[in-house]
Amino acid sequence: MAKLSLKNINKYYENGYSAVKNLNLEIEDKEFVVLVGPSGCGKSTTLRMIAGLEDISQGELYIGDNLVNNVEPKDRDIAMVFQNYALYPHMSVYKNMAFSLELNKVRKEQIDKRVKEAAGILGLDNLLSRKPKELSGGQRQRVALGRAIVREPKVFLMDEPLSNLDAKLRVTMRTEIAKLHKKLNTTFIYVTHDQTEAMTMGTKIVVMNNGIVQQVGSPMEIYNNPTNMFVAGFIGSPQMNFIDVQVIKKSGKIFGRIQENDFQFSEDKGEQLKKEGYVDKTIKLGVRPEHIHLIESVKEKQEHYIVMEAEIMLVEFLGAETYLHLKLKEYNVIAKIAVDIELKVGDKVKVAVDNGYIHGFDSETQNVIF
16 A cells, blocks of 8 residues: 655745645545646655655655654655656666666566566667667656666656656657556656646646645646636646626626626626625636637527627637637737637637636635635
């Protein structure tokens, strides 16, 4: 079993900087957990504390039932894959993969068996005699993964392992690592700043910012039900649009006002806004680019939509979809649409937002309302 428990974990340095603040996290056996967030958010520091490469300032770390705060990295039964591969340049691929087993005095035939099995899984069979300088970036990353696999650890830790690869290879390696997790059937903890990697690979995502866990959940939970504006804006590409909306009451119903344009909130959202005291206050309305449509493409009754006029500022044609950069009143918003009509800068268009897909956030706390 490789369940991990992080209880009230803090990391601070002598200069007073606090990198991780009161982190609590349960990682179940065989989960693929992704720590995601911007640079400096504390995700790599958290991974290094799990590995034993950074001391824990406060709190408790359990691997299985064992408290491991003071256990040496080599005795934690974990394997770490680094961003820069960390291969020995003078050793062959075979020797790089076998080295840690040799240090631990594993029998020669067992080493050979494990290295060849790992090479088979990773497609390295024909590269075992090569040196790292003779390999491409993707092949070096496979060797780094192979070196971790041969140790048969309880937990794999990966710190931005794909960031040095080109875009096409990153997509391929994402798939390979996800397959590897299923094949090895063990616990993976993966750090990235790339929310696309997080969404496509993780069974559980931990979103961090300023050393604090913002939200933990499945990719779908985090995407559909962000807990605050940071998570809503960080997860999703292009990022969520935010617009100031004044909440008003007319004829007993709750409306939102974007400048002179009024729209009625759905009954449940209106009731929630009224109950929580947001009438006559301004909230932040969040709308994902894929939920902004051209009015011509809306087939359902338009009363379910917020309809506004916008001006096209930029058109990014990406083949199957197009990003429209729009001027909506004083707001710049992005719509992600699939259209086969030609649109150009300066065109005036009517856009429609489905009322069922809007998010509301408190303007001050930035926490979710609905």
